[in-house]
Structure formats: structure tokens, C-alpha cells
Amino acid sequence: MSAPPRLSDRVPHVAADELVDALVPPPRFDRVRFDTYVPNPDEPSQAAAVKACREFAERVSEGGGEGWLGRLFKRSGQDDAKPGLYLDGGFGVGKTHLLASIWHAVPGPKAYGTFVELTNLVGALGFGETVRRLSSHRLLAIDEFELDDPGDTMLVTRLIKELTAAGVSIAATSNTLPDKLGEGRFAAADFLREIQSMSAKFTVVRVDGPDYRHRGLPDAPPPMADEELVAKSESTPGSTLDDFADLCEALARIHPSSYGRLVDGVTAVHLRGVRPAPDQAVALRLVALGDRLYDRDIPVAVSGEPLSELFTAEMLRGGYRKKYLRAVSRLVALSR
Structure with a gap:
């Protein structure tokens, strides 16, 4: 044998154009939807997160190509709506499932990538070209937003600023360290501080619970x-x-x-x-x-x-x- x-x-070898076309959820999340997320009954934040993500996806979908400011002025009673949604929680609580569900629920054009994939895209295309290619999108979903490299964090922060100004809605996830879960919104505080002026544009949604990958x-x-x-x-x-x-x-x-x-x-x-x-x-x-x-x-x-x-x-x-x-x-x- x-x-x-x-x-x-x-x-x-992956060409630059392929990098843009490849900005979709991973294959394991092809079939996930809000209805396939099963909230842990012992963790009420999970059901609340599903509701918040559904509402965000509906808001982005209804906005069409008008940009987030147009959506805010058009919809009365939605003054607190923000163009960004941040899912905060530990490992294995289903944040990526919810992020992919948002992406599936929103009509295109749209893009989905990890934080690292976005920095790779900017490295391959250049910052201006990346902004140009993504500015026509309704939604950019960013999985695993990382705060451990200040240079990359500021790069993606600048990218978010340019894209939201162009009318793109942003959904993002990150992780709270397991030994920080008892301290409340540790990761959320770090995230909002690091993205500085962008923080007012993100609604933070907490997702608590044990890592499902090791549950039982x-x-x-x-x-x-x-x-x-x-x-x-x-x-x-x-x-x-x-x-x-x-x-x-x-x-x-x-x-x-x-x-x-x-x-x-x-x-x-x-x-x-x-x-x-x-x-x-x-x-x-x-x-x-x-x-x-x-x-x-x-x-x-x-x-x-x-x-x-x-x-x-x-x-x-x-x-x-x-x-x-x-x-x-x-x-x-x-x-x-």
C-alpha cells in the first residue's frame, strides 16, 4: 500500500480575486440558521442573543442599499439602532453559529471572514482596494476579532470606520478568556476600548455558557x-x-x-x-x-x-x- x-x-496558491470571493462562512456553517441554534435552558443570555441577532439581520435586510444612516431615519422608534453588533462570550457558546446565521439571513452583497482573513485580504489587495471592493456590501461579518496585535487591531478598526461610513453594517465576535467569565464584559470592554471612536456604533450582546465542544x-x-x-x-x-x-x-x-x-x-x-x-x-x-x-x-x-x-x-x-x-x-x- x-x-x-x-x-x-x-x-x-490563491489569487487576490479568489480571496474576496472566498469571504463566506466555513463549510461547517453552510446549513446553520437561527432556527438550528439550540439555546441552553440554563443560560438565558443565549435565547436573548438569538433574538437580538434576528432583529439585527432584519434591520440590515430592510435597509437595502440606503446605508445605516438612511435606515435609522427611515424607521421610527429605532433611534437606538446601531450599524454594528458585537457578540461577546467565551469559547464554544455558539457565537460563530449566530454570526453565520446573520450572514445567511441578510441578502447580498455581503462578506464573512475571520479577523485574520481580513488582515490577509488587506495585505494582498492593499487598504484602498479592500475598501473599494467591500464598500458596496450590505454586511461584513468578522469572526474572532483579535485584540492581541495593536497594529492589526488598528488596521481593522480603520477598515470598519471606512466601511460603516459607506453604509456597510458590521457584525463581529470575539472571546472572553475562560478565567475571565466571572468578571462580566471583559472582552467587550477591551473590544470597545480598542476600536475607540467606533465603539458607539456597536451594540454588545452577551452569550454565556460552557464550551459546547467539551460539554459532556x-x-x-x-x-x-x-x-x-x-x-x-x-x-x-x-x-x-x-x-x-x-x-x-x-x-x-x-x-x-x-x-x-x-x-x-x-x-x-x-x-x-x-x-x-x-x-x-x-x-x-x-x-x-x-x-x-x-x-x-x-x-x-x-x-x-x-x-x-x-x-x-x-x-x-x-x-x-x-x-x-x-x-x-x-x-x-x-x-x-
């Missing part, structure tokens, strides 16, 4: 022996098999905007000899790859160290902690 192909040997589920399976991992990869059509170190080197040669193309068509990823990321640069690339695997619901199997040990204790104490914890949550779910 021939060995499975390696991700490390792929050289994906077992821990991640232990790593396989190398021989077992190879056998599993060989018996799984469409799978890949990589030495972890080789894949880390390959990711350094590929722009993160192409990681989605890298795993297109793959049914399962097998990583041999997993070890904690040696530095922040490698760790952040692994986060980006993990997000694309999660978007496509591609299972992951490993030998070596468990995926929960992918990031060192020092990394988890640093500025990218939120990003690393999200990646662990997603990768552990995929490893089941």
Missing part, C-alpha cells in the same frame, strides 16, 4: 503509536500523513491566507511526532492551520504528544493566550 500524500509537499464529552484521545497512526492514514482514503516537524517547516513557506487551499479535499490529517511548538511564529501558524481544519471539519490524529500540549505553559501565559486556548479547544474536538 502506498504512503498517503503529505501536506508538506503541497504548494497552494470525553477528553482528547491519547496519541497513537507511530505504527498505528501510519496504518490508520493508509486505510483512510483522502487522508494525509506528515511528520510534525516537516509540516511546521512547510507552513513557514506558505502565506496563512492559503492554508485553506492547502487542506482542500483532505478527509483526515495525520501528524507523526507532535511536540510543543518551539516558538511563537510556529505556534501562530499552527493556530491558523487549526482554524482552517476546524472550518472544514477535518479530523486530526497524532502520535507523540497530545494536542492539548501543543502550546507551552509560557505561551499560554502570554499575549496570545486566548488564541492558543481557542486552537486547543478546536483541535481537541477534531481529534475525537
Whole structure:
């Protein structure tokens, strides 16, 4: 039996026009709608969030191409309506489900992307061209708004300012750290402070609850022996098999905007000899790859160290902690 192909040997390329066309929800959210979100009865904020997101989507849809100021003046009794909606909450409470549901409910033109995908788009097209291409949209949905890189935060803040001035409505999500959930709107306060003058244009909606990815589920399976991992990869059509170190080197040669193309068509990823990321640069690339695997619901199997040990204790104490914890949550779910 021939060995499975390696991700490390792929050289994906995505043209700038494809980056714009690809601004849609990940495949795993193709069928989500407000009606498919099942609120936790123990968390009343979830049902309230569904209601707020429905109302926001209706408001954006009814506004047509008039811009948000036109919508506000046209609809009496809606003086408190804002062009932005921010979903605040911890990992795995369904914020992305709600964000994708908003996107599905609003007629086009519209765009959906993660914070990182937007910064990649600006890097590929330039700021002015990005604004030009997105200014005709009714809605821009931004998943996983990140506050750990001041330069990128200000870049996307400026993008939001230009787009809302052009009449585009914005919906965004971010995450509260698990150990900050008891402190109220920690992430929301950070978000509103970081986007400064834009903060008055966002309505904050809280979504509380435990991480559904680990609700009542077992821990991640232990790593396989190398021989077992190879056998599993060989018996799984469409799978890949990589030495972890080789894949880390390959990711350094590929722009993160192409990681989605890298795993297109793959049914399962097998990583041999997993070890904690040696530095922040490698760790952040692994986060980006993990997000694309999660978007496509591609299972992951490993030998070596468990995926929960992918990031060192020092990394988890640093500025990218939120990003690393999200990646662990997603990768552990995929490893089941």
C-alpha cells in the first residue's frame, strides 16, 4: 500500500480575486440558521442573543442599499439602532453559529471572514482596494476579532470606520478568556476600548455558557503509536500523513491566507511526532492551520504528544493566550 500524500509537499496558491470571493462562512456553517441554534435552558443570555441577532439581520435586510444612516431615519422608534453588533462570550457558546446565521439571513452583497482573513485580504489587495471592493456590501461579518496585535487591531478598526461610513453594517465576535467569565464584559470592554471612536456604533450582546465542544464529552484521545497512526492514514482514503516537524517547516513557506487551499479535499490529517511548538511564529501558524481544519471539519490524529500540549505553559501565559486556548479547544474536538 502506498504512503498517503503529505501536506508538506503541497504548494497552494490563491489569487487576490479568489480571496474576496472566498469571504463566506466555513463549510461547517453552510446549513446553520437561527432556527438550528439550540439555546441552553440554563443560560438565558443565549435565547436573548438569538433574538437580538434576528432583529439585527432584519434591520440590515430592510435597509437595502440606503446605508445605516438612511435606515435609522427611515424607521421610527429605532433611534437606538446601531450599524454594528458585537457578540461577546467565551469559547464554544455558539457565537460563530449566530454570526453565520446573520450572514445567511441578510441578502447580498455581503462578506464573512475571520479577523485574520481580513488582515490577509488587506495585505494582498492593499487598504484602498479592500475598501473599494467591500464598500458596496450590505454586511461584513468578522469572526474572532483579535485584540492581541495593536497594529492589526488598528488596521481593522480603520477598515470598519471606512466601511460603516459607506453604509456597510458590521457584525463581529470575539472571546472572553475562560478565567475571565466571572468578571462580566471583559472582552467587550477591551473590544470597545480598542476600536475607540467606533465603539458607539456597536451594540454588545452577551452569550454565556460552557464550551459546547467539551460539554459532556470525553477528553482528547491519547496519541497513537507511530505504527498505528501510519496504518490508520493508509486505510483512510483522502487522508494525509506528515511528520510534525516537516509540516511546521512547510507552513513557514506558505502565506496563512492559503492554508485553506492547502487542506482542500483532505478527509483526515495525520501528524507523526507532535511536540510543543518551539516558538511563537510556529505556534501562530499552527493556530491558523487549526482554524482552517476546524472550518472544514477535518479530523486530526497524532502520535507523540497530545494536542492539548501543543502550546507551552509560557505561551499560554502570554499575549496570545486566548488564541492558543481557542486552537486547543478546536483541535481537541477534531481529534475525537
